[in-house]
Amino acid sequence: MDEQGLLTRLPASIAGRVQSIRQAEGTVTLVIDATGLDAATREAFQTACRDILGEAEGVETVRVAMMADKARRRIIAIGSGKGGVGKSTLTANLAAALHKMGRKVGLVDADIYGPSQPMLMSTGGAKPQAKDEQLLPVISPLGIPMLSMGHLVEPGKALAWRGPMAGNAFGQLVDADWGDTEILLLDLPPGTGDVQLSMLQKHKPDGAIIVSTPQDLALIDAQRAANLFDSGKVPIIGLVENMAGYACPHCGEVSDPFGRGGVEAAAEGTGIPFLGRIPLALAIRAASDAGEPPAAGDAPEGEAFTAIARQLAEWLDTPQGAGA
Numbered sequence: 001m002d003e004q005g006l007l008t009r010l011p012a013s014i015a016g017r018v019q020s021i022r023q024a025e026g027t028v029t030l031v032i033d034a035t036g037l038d039a040a041t042r043e044a045f046q047t048a049c050r051d052i053l054g055e056a057e058g059v060e061t062v063r064v065a066m067m068a069d070k071a072r073r074r075i076i077a078i079g080s081g082k083g084g085v086g087k088s089t090l091t092a093n094l095a096a097a098l099h100k101m102g103r104k105v106g107l108v109d110a111d112i113y114g115p116s117q118p119m120l121m122s123t124g125g126a127k128p129q130a131k132d133e134q135l136l137p138v139i140s141p142l143g144i145p146m147l148s149m150g151h152l153v154e155p156g157k158a159l160a161w162r163g164p165m166a167g168n169a170f171g172q173l174v175d176a177d178w179g180d181t182e183i184l185l186l187d188l189p190p191g192t193g194d195v196q197l198s199m200l201q202k203h204k205p206d207g208a209i210i211v212s213t214p215q216d217l218a219l220i221d222a223q224r225a226a227n228l229f230d231s232g233k234v235p236i237i238g239l240v241e242n243m244a245g246y247a248c249p250h251c252g253e254v255s256d257p258f259g260r261g262g263v264e265a266a267a268e269g270t271g272i273p274f275l276g277r278i279p280l281a282l283a284i285r286a287a288s289d290a291g292e293p294p295a296a297g298d299a300p301e302g303e304a305f306t307a308i309a310r311q312l313a314e315w316l317d318t319p320q321g322a323g324a
């Protein structure tokens with residue numbers, strides 16, 4: 001029986017609340033909107049789903065996830081095996097694109113080596129307030145709540161931090177008062193050492209995106225990042241290739257200074273989804289330096305970011321992304 005067929009078996013009161021239903025190898029996974037339901041009704045809905053769908057042909061297991069009234073906040077980490085590959089640029093633009101799509105997105109810049117989000121999001125110099133010992137995020141000109149290591153310490157000061165220290169400061173950022181933020185994007189420090197590991201242990205993200213440039217060396221590092229997330233049991237949403245092909249601003253010819261297709265091939269080899277490529281473009285760098293993420297506007301250089309943000313949004317709506 002297909003998913004639609006399974007859905008019709010459920011009473012309308014439950015079926016109307018089903019956010020997603022997926023069936024694979026005898027397991028049916030349901031995500032149900034539990035807004036306004038009391039504990040007894042939730043329990044009853046879960047039991048009914050298990051009983052009714054468990055009787056359908058070919059169904060062995062029924063998994064039901066109830067999304068609480070206040071949607072659970074999902075943390076998505078953006079990582080890279082090495083620095084300078086565009087991890088922060090991607091994170092800022094994913095935040096801008098998701099915000100534009102109407103998602104309640106916030107941004108944590110955990111990059112102690114070079115916190116660049118204050119510049120990318122035009123919040124340099126802002127000092128976060130605290131209430132009851134909890135930090136209050138700074139609101140960017142785009143309306144995106146954010147906190148950065150750069151808001152907490154002077155440039156360069158956090159560089160010598162070791163894992164536990166960085167982990168504590170990071171905990172303060174993630175445990176801030178994020179209000180109704182539903183998606184928290186996490187700009188991780190580049191690399192795969194104890195600093196990153198301690199951050200993942202402190203707050204396990206719900207999913208991770210890995211950024212790489214097309215060079216072989218960057219790809220080897222990206223594989224290390226994949227191993228780091230695997231060992232922390234963080235699902236990898238996919239790989240993004242940045243600085244892929246250079247469009248000459250004078251003649252328009254596209255060249256591939258770092259090769260082409262390497263990240264996609266690497267993704268294929270490891271079974272990690274490939275989310276897309278972002279060209280190396282002067283306009284991206286100029287907009288980033290000006291604190292105006294291109295994905296916030298309608299300029300063509302924002303499109304590649306928006307396409308990736310759309311895939312992230314889709315992943316978040318799957319049972320796995322919903323934490324089912």
Ligand SMILES: Nc1ncnc2c1ncn2[C@@H]1O[C@H](COP(=O)(O)OP(=O)(O)OP(=O)(O)O)[C@@H](O)[C@H]1O
Pocket residue numbers: 080082083084085086087088089090111113114116189190242243278279280281282284285286288289
């Ligand atoms: N697609 C792109 N086209 C042009 N410039 C880019 C692109 N992506 C990133 N850059 C530029 O490359 C530099 C490094 O980018 P970014 O700071 O995002 O990298 P990163 O991986 O976060 O680095 P790190 O975390 O090591 O500081 C920045 O100057 C940024 O503007």
